[in-house]
Amino acid sequence: MLGPVNSARPKPENENKGAPASAAPRASGEIVRAENLCKSFGSNPVLRGASFSVMRGEIFGIIGPNGSGKSTLLGLISGVEKPDSGTVLLDGKPVRHYSRKGLAQWLAVLRQEPLPAAAFTVREVVEMGRFPHQNWLGGEPDGGEERIEAILRRLELSGLAGRTLAQLSGGERQRAALGKVMAQDPRLLLLDEPTTYLDIGHQIQLMDKIKQWQRESDLTVVAVLHDLNLAALYCDRLMLMHRGKTVCVGTPGEILRSDLIAEAYGTEPIVIRHPAEGVPQIVLQKGESGGLGTPGDDAPEKRFAIAEGVGQIGKGKTGT
Amino acid sequence: MRAKLFFWSGIGLALLVVSMVISLSIGSAGIAVGEVWRILLHHLPVVGERVAADWQPSSEQIVVMVRLPRVLLAMLVGACLSLAGAGFQGVLRNPLADPYTLGVAAGAAVGASLLMLLGLHYKLLGMWTIPATAFLTGMLSLFLVLRLAGTQGRFQIETLILSGVVMQAFLGSVVSFMVSLSDDVVNEIVFWLLGSLAMRGWSFQPILAVWLAAGFAVLLAFARALNIFALGERQAAHLGISVERVKLTVLIVATFLTAAAVSVVGIIGFVGLVVPHLVRLMAGPDYRLLIPMSVLFGAVYVLWADTLARTLLSPTEIPLGVMTAFLGAPFFAWLLRKSKRMIGG
Amino acid sequence: MRRLWLAAVMLALAVASAACAAGGAAGDPGDGSASAAPQQGAAPAGDTGGKDEASAGGEDADKSSQGNAKSTVYPLTVQDADGQTLTFDQAPQRIVSVSPAETEILFALGLGERIVGVSDYDDYPEEAMAKPKMGGIVTPNEEAILSAAPDLVIGGISLDEQAAGRLRELGLKLYRTNPKTLDDVIANILQIGIITDAQGRAEEAAAAMREDIRTVTEAVARITEEERKRVYAEFSPGWTVGSGEFLDELIRLAGGVNIAGDTEGWNRVDEEKVIRDDPEVILYAAGLTDFDSGKALEELIKSRGGWSGITAIREGRLIPLDMNIMVRPGPRLTQALQEIARGLYPELFEQ
DSSP states (O other): OOOOOOOOOOOOOOTTSSOOTTSOOOSSOEEEEEEEEEEEETTEEEEEEEEEEEETTOEEEEEOOTTSSHHHHHHHHHTSSOOSEEEEEETTEEGGGSOHHHHHTTEEEEOSSOOOOOSOBHHHHHHHTTGGGSOTTSOOTTOTHHHHHHHHHHTTOGGGTTSBGGGSOHHHHHHHHHHHHHHTOOSEEEEESTTTTSOHHHHHHHHHHHHHHHHHHTOEEEEEOSOHHHHHHHOSEEEEEETTEEEEEEOHHHHOOHHHHHHHHSSOOEEEEOTTTOOEEEEOOOOSSSSOOOTTOOOGGGOOOOBSSTTOOSOOOOOO | OHHHHHHHHHHHHHHHHHHHHHHHHOSSSOOOHHHHHHHHHHTSTTGGGGSOOOSOHHHHIIIIIIIHHHHHHHHHHHHHHHHHHHHHHHHHOOTTOOTTTTSHHHHHHHHHHHHHHTTOTTTTTGGGHHHHHHHHHHHHHHHHHHHHHEETTEEOHHHHHHHHHHHHHHHHHHHHHHHHHOOOSSOHHHHHHHOOOTTOTTSSHHHHHHHHHHHHHHHHHTHHHHHHHTTOHHHHHHTTOOHHHHHHHHHHHHHHHHHHHHHHHOOOOSHHHHHHHHHHHHHOSOHHHHHHHHHHHHHHHHHHHHHHHHHTTTTSOOOHHHHHHHHHHHHHHHHHHHOTTGGGO | OHHHHHHHHHHHHHHHHHHHHHHHHHHHHHHHHHHHHHHHHHHHHOSOOOGGGHHHHHHHHOOSOSSOSOOOOSSEEEEOTTSOEEEESSOOSSEEEOSHHHHHHHHHTTOGGGEEEEOTTOOSSGGGGGSOBOBOSSSBOHHHHHHTOOSEEEEOTTOOHHHHHHHHHTTOOEEEOOOOSHHHHHHHHHHHHHHTTOHHHHHHHHHHHHHHHHHHHHHHTTOOTTTSEEEEEESBTTEEEOBTSHHHHHHHHTTEEETTTTSBSEEEOOHHHHHHHOOSEEEEETTOBOTTTOOBHHHHHHTSTTGGGSHHHHTTOEEEEOHHHHHOOSTTHHHHHHHHHHHHOGGGGOO
16 A cells, blocks of 8 residues: 655745735634544445645645545535534645535635526626625625626626526536636635536636636635546646555656555556646546456556556556 | 516506406496595595595495405415516526425415314404414424425435325315315315405505515515526526525415415415416516516506406305416416426526 | 615515504494494484483383383393393394394394394394395304394304404404303293393293293103103214203103213214113104215105114104204294104003
């Protein structure tokens, strides 16, 4: 079993930029810190000790097979679920110390389920994102009309603004959901497999918009992604989870290794290097015996090097 | 939103005023319309002096002691039930939800039936005996449903609805049992259940008005939260809404309104179901509109139902519940045909 | 949003102030009508309504006697069956009756012209059906009654307590009766006679009823306990009547034994019990058809499973009776008594 790799080097810090006046400067720049989180549903242990930390301003991806506890982890971070043991610190404070509304003012969640076919228009849905910032009469100190319009423009939703959710396609609805989340004006964005129901075009579109937004507003993103290639393309650091535990944390280059993937997922992909971006991408291989590989199998001859350039795929010496 | 609010409020108020005018002017006693209005004007503080009192004392009695209170009571009851219906639909997110879904009407019926079975329905507190008791048993049944459906302070919608169905069925059978025990051939309990606003006088309007105002204020405060509920409870939680607290508060307030109305008028159906849907169809799913409009249009609906109930076969009265169902069912069928999309909202 | 609150507050205030205004006004018409009633009573009838003229008015109303009948002295204070005290300054001239039995009594006392309203169900005598309708007997119509401007409203055994309270609240003079036995009915007739200053006719009616009772009780006096015929009464498909009701008393007076006498009030037929008790005579409501089966009541009774062996059915002793006179606590009740007695013991009443 491989132990946690702690050699992850965080991206250059944006600590001094745009820190909100109300927050005390954090020495470490950690916006999320999770320690030894455990959670069971009934007799089923889902999380068995997950620990990691997320730095302000980075895009942190969480990957792992089904049942590894990724979504539950997000639920614990966002405060809608309580851990059986372990702590989550958000911006230095335990998550349960925040009121629901207080938390919603700087933490937003984008889910994988598309918004239901409600009779509300796109504009109304995006406006709902301002709820945490509104007073009890529904008003805001600096009327958010322009903000809503800017968001609609950015997400190319202006033309659809008057349509109801029921009249939109899946991709459009997820964009509307993104608009709502943007309107919330968070500092921390949690993504729970948001691309599941989208085609590749919409997937890229969504992630591009998120990345763009993140860059512009110094947003921190924690994204649970099932698509490893997307994760490698967009995330600064990745955390691999397996059976409720953190396996390792590191850059995509450090995590997307065929041995690690094989161990966690039970299938061994070929790992190549993205010709344009330079990050590792996986290419799936059919299983030889037709079943999932058993983790713990020691078969060094099956390891593949990260091939340089496209086309040079094949068995070769293990090079690191 | 503001523009829509004023538009629909205007229509609702106009409709309400016209309905009041018509309803006050007709009844079993053939009093001329002009006389009705002069009697009413006579009672206004300043203008009243100018109107000469040249009518029969019985006419004044009828207009002021029988028709006016009844018109106001019908409006208040309709407003309470529609408001409750809007609240229930917002929380339960089920298009078939109405104020009776959680069994509160059946609970109120148990209290009223028990009193009538024992012949005590007037003895203890006069006119207030049935309403006070029915209100208590109604709220009690809500308490039982919440106990049945709740796990660790959380209430899943499906479990709530099922618990309500169970409670309704059980309490309904208790009421049927009491009906069968009741030894009158002309069954008082059955008549109470069918609903009526006759013979209520001025006793209940003040307290219903207070409940309505309070319930309206609370539900309106939760209007935006109820809008967000349409996106799902998880989404609502992520936006900072204390989901369980909102659910519980809205349910309790809506039940309060329902119990208050039912304890006075009996079980009249379709008001809490049809009116919010109707408003939704006309004005959209936004609860900031839905709540005030439900109040206005609910008042109009029951006012009309009651006016027809007391005039169609005058002097015999048609039970009010029969009338609301009679008006409501075809209307609801029409609604369903017209707007299969909208009801999802 | 602010304007919304304003609208809501104004609506609430409007409702509240309307309630208060009318509530405040409620006191006035209430008092007004009480004092207005005697004046109104005087105006339409054309009689002079003063206290001094009471005796003269009384004699005018009493057509049949020439001065040996008693006349009521006003002001008169009485208590009704609910314990409410009513005071009459003169004989009521505009009477509303929401009880068929009491309507019959009023007509029997010759007061037909003073009746200004009857219930929907009043059908005897014929003239009653032509009177203005006032709604049901359980909850009559307030507006109709108020617009008839009565100075006396008579309610019967079916009147709902709450409705009674409400009518009193509206300032109407409600006299509620609650006769439970035949003697109560006779006393009722006499009392109404006193109130309406028709004592002569009342005493005649009472005397006639007592005579009817006497003929029956004398005729059946010789029948011993064991010889008393067992009677089963079905006045509505599936329903019989037990103790505490008129029918039970009439059966007893007529020399019969009500097999349902061990039960109380109206109750559903226990078919097995009837077979066991084996009645010798069955009384049933004439002209009734069972709703569910569409059969005439007589047929329904005869065709019940296992009843063919019952004595009454074997011997064909099923007596149809006009149910209205059986259940209405009015002057025709003794007529019912006679019909029952004749049905039970035809041999005793060969006349």
